[in-house]
Amino acid sequence: MQVLVTDPIADAGLDVLRDAGFEVETGYELEGEALLEAVSDASALIVRSGTEVTREVLEAGEDLVIVGRAGIGVDNIDIDAATDQGVIVANAPEGNVRAAAEHTVAMTFATARSIPQAHARLAAGEWAKSEFLGTELNGRTLGIVGLGRVGQEVAKKLDALGMDIVAFDPYISSERAERLGAELVDLDECLAAADVLTIHTPLTPETEGLIGADELAALDGGYLVNVGRGGIVDEDALAAAVDDGTIAGAALDVFAEEPLSADSPLLDVEDVVLTPHLGASTAAAQENVATSTAEQVVAALSGEPVANALNAPSIDETAFGRLEPYVDLAETAGNIATQLLDGRIERVEVTYEGELAEEDVEFLTASALEGVFSPLEWQVNAVNAPQIAEDRGVDVVESKTRQTADFQSLLSVTVSNGDEELTVDGTLFAGDDQRIVRIDDYRVDAIPHGKMVVTRNTDEPGVIGLIGSVMGDHGVNIAGMFNAREAIGGEALTVYNVDTEVPEKAREQLEADERIIDVRYLTLSA
CATH class of the missing domain: 3.40.50.720 (NAD(P)-binding Rossmann-like Domain)
Structure with missing residues (x-):
C-alpha cells in the first residue's frame, strides 16, 4: 500500500510508515492535476495546512482509506466529502x-x-x-x-x-x-x-x-x-x-x-x-504530530480503529483490547441479519448486554451498520455507515442493559423492513472466538465463517438427512452443523457451514419438499 505525503513532516513519522511495510511517496509541490494523479494510487494521504483536500481530490483517490492531518486544524479538508467517500479523516490533537x-x-x-x-x-x-x-x-x-x-x-x-x-x-x-x-x-x-x-x-x-x-x-x-x-x-x-x-x-x-x-x-x-504561525513550531511538537499521524494511518490501513478519527467513531486506546474482538462480531451479526430478512431495511437496533454495556460502543454500532448495509451492495464502511443510515431514512437505535441471562457479554442486531423483523445474537467464547448464539427465538451455537446455509423446516425425522443428501448430490461438503428447534414437532432452524457455494438448483430442490420452510445461502467476508 502507498502512503502519499504532500506536506513536509518529521522523518520520525515517515520511519513509522516504512517500518510498518508501507511504500511512502513524498510530493511537497503537488497541486492541480499532478495532485489528482498522485493520489489516485494512494491508500492514505498525509497533509498539513498546505494541501487543500477537496472533494475532487478525494474522488480521485479511489483507494483512499484515510487522510491524516499532521496537526490539529482540518479546515483545509472537506470532511463531508471524505465521509461520503468512506474516507477517515484524522488529526493529531495531542502532538502540539x-x-x-x-x-x-x-x-x-x-x-x-x-x-x-x-x-x-x-x-x-x-x-x-x-x-x-x-x-x-x-x-x-x-x-x-x-x-x-x-x-x-x-x-x-x-x-x-x-x-x-x-x-x-x-x-x-x-x-x-x-x-x-x-x-x-x-x-x-x-x-x-x-x-x-x-x-x-x-x-x-x-x-x-x-x-x-x-x-x-x-x-x-x-x-x-x-x-x-x-x-x-x-x-x-x-x-x-x-x-x-x-x-x-x-x-x-x-x-x-x-x-x-x-x-x-x-x-x-x-x-x-x-509571529508567523509558530505555535506548533518546536522540534518535539513536529515529531509528535508526525508519529501520531503515521500511527493512525498504520491503524487504518491495518483495519483497526483510529484513535483521533473526526468523521468516524473511534475506540479509546485503553478500551481497544476489550472491544476489538467485538468489531468483527458486530459487522458479522448485522451482515447475517440483513441476508436473512427480505425487503428494504427500515430500522436497525443494536443492543448490548452484560459487561459490554459498560463500554463506549459507538464504533461497534457503526460496524454493525456496515454489516447491515454491505449485502445491499452499497459502498459502505464504518466511516460512512451512520451517514448512509441517515441519508436513506433508516432508523438506528442503540440500547444497553447490564443484565444478561447466559453470557458475560451479548451483542444483538435486529433489522426490520416495516412488516417483519429479525434478530441475530452474538458473543465471544475464549476471548475472541465468535459465536452466533441465537437467531430470532432459535438458540444455536454457530461459527460465523465463509459460506453458510440457514434452513427452517418442520421438526420431524428425515429432514436433516434429506438436506445432507441434496447437498452431497450437488457436490457441497458440509463442514459444520448447528441445529435448534422451538419445541418437539414444531419448527426447527439449522445453520450449516459449507465449503462451496450452494447451487440454485440445490436450493430449489430443497424448497420443493413441503417440510422445508425456507433456505437461505449466506456469504460472509471472513
Missing part, C-alpha cells in the same frame, strides 16, 4: 498541545510587558526604559475562549502563575471547568471579566468573526492573544481597537490569510505582537 500552550503563555508575557517593542527600541540605540510600563499577571483574570486541549493546558499554566480563570465554551461541562480551576461563563461575562483573553477554538461558521469591534470594546483595556486559528478575530477591528486604546495590546500567531499581507493594518500598530 504543549507547544501551542507554551507559545500562548509566551505571547501573553510578550504583550503584557511589551518585550518585542522594548527590544526593537534598544536594538535601534534607544534606552527607552521610562516608556514601557508593563502589566503583572499575578492576581489578574484570564479569559479563555475554547476550553479544549490547548485551552486547558493554558489554564493550568497561568493558574499556576496566580491568575484567576474564567472560560467560555458551550461544549464543556461546568464540572469539568471547575476541575481545571476555571469558572464557566457566557462570552459577554468572559469578555467583561478578562484582563487577558486567549482564544483556542477551531474555525467554524459559528466562530468565524466571533471577536469583532463590540467584543473588543467589552474587553476594555485588556489584552487579546490568539494562537488558535485565524479568522476568529476581526483583524481590522483589532488593529483599530489597539491603536485607539480600546484595549491595551494584542499578540497574534494566526491570521485569516497566511502569509500575512504586507498591507495588513496590524503591522502599523506598535502595541501588536505578531
Whole structure:
C-alpha cells in the first residue's frame, strides 16, 4: 500500500510508515492535476495546512482509506466529502498541545510587558526604559475562549502563575471547568471579566468573526492573544481597537490569510505582537504530530480503529483490547441479519448486554451498520455507515442493559423492513472466538465463517438427512452443523457451514419438499 505525503513532516513519522511495510511517496509541490494523479494510487494521504483536500481530490483517490492531518486544524479538508467517500479523516490533537500552550503563555508575557517593542527600541540605540510600563499577571483574570486541549493546558499554566480563570465554551461541562480551576461563563461575562483573553477554538461558521469591534470594546483595556486559528478575530477591528486604546495590546500567531499581507493594518500598530504561525513550531511538537499521524494511518490501513478519527467513531486506546474482538462480531451479526430478512431495511437496533454495556460502543454500532448495509451492495464502511443510515431514512437505535441471562457479554442486531423483523445474537467464547448464539427465538451455537446455509423446516425425522443428501448430490461438503428447534414437532432452524457455494438448483430442490420452510445461502467476508 502507498502512503502519499504532500506536506513536509518529521522523518520520525515517515520511519513509522516504512517500518510498518508501507511504500511512502513524498510530493511537497503537488497541486492541480499532478495532485489528482498522485493520489489516485494512494491508500492514505498525509497533509498539513498546505494541501487543500477537496472533494475532487478525494474522488480521485479511489483507494483512499484515510487522510491524516499532521496537526490539529482540518479546515483545509472537506470532511463531508471524505465521509461520503468512506474516507477517515484524522488529526493529531495531542502532538502540539504543549507547544501551542507554551507559545500562548509566551505571547501573553510578550504583550503584557511589551518585550518585542522594548527590544526593537534598544536594538535601534534607544534606552527607552521610562516608556514601557508593563502589566503583572499575578492576581489578574484570564479569559479563555475554547476550553479544549490547548485551552486547558493554558489554564493550568497561568493558574499556576496566580491568575484567576474564567472560560467560555458551550461544549464543556461546568464540572469539568471547575476541575481545571476555571469558572464557566457566557462570552459577554468572559469578555467583561478578562484582563487577558486567549482564544483556542477551531474555525467554524459559528466562530468565524466571533471577536469583532463590540467584543473588543467589552474587553476594555485588556489584552487579546490568539494562537488558535485565524479568522476568529476581526483583524481590522483589532488593529483599530489597539491603536485607539480600546484595549491595551494584542499578540497574534494566526491570521485569516497566511502569509500575512504586507498591507495588513496590524503591522502599523506598535502595541501588536505578531509571529508567523509558530505555535506548533518546536522540534518535539513536529515529531509528535508526525508519529501520531503515521500511527493512525498504520491503524487504518491495518483495519483497526483510529484513535483521533473526526468523521468516524473511534475506540479509546485503553478500551481497544476489550472491544476489538467485538468489531468483527458486530459487522458479522448485522451482515447475517440483513441476508436473512427480505425487503428494504427500515430500522436497525443494536443492543448490548452484560459487561459490554459498560463500554463506549459507538464504533461497534457503526460496524454493525456496515454489516447491515454491505449485502445491499452499497459502498459502505464504518466511516460512512451512520451517514448512509441517515441519508436513506433508516432508523438506528442503540440500547444497553447490564443484565444478561447466559453470557458475560451479548451483542444483538435486529433489522426490520416495516412488516417483519429479525434478530441475530452474538458473543465471544475464549476471548475472541465468535459465536452466533441465537437467531430470532432459535438458540444455536454457530461459527460465523465463509459460506453458510440457514434452513427452517418442520421438526420431524428425515429432514436433516434429506438436506445432507441434496447437498452431497450437488457436490457441497458440509463442514459444520448447528441445529435448534422451538419445541418437539414444531419448527426447527439449522445453520450449516459449507465449503462451496450452494447451487440454485440445490436450493430449489430443497424448497420443493413441503417440510422445508425456507433456505437461505449466506456469504460472509471472513
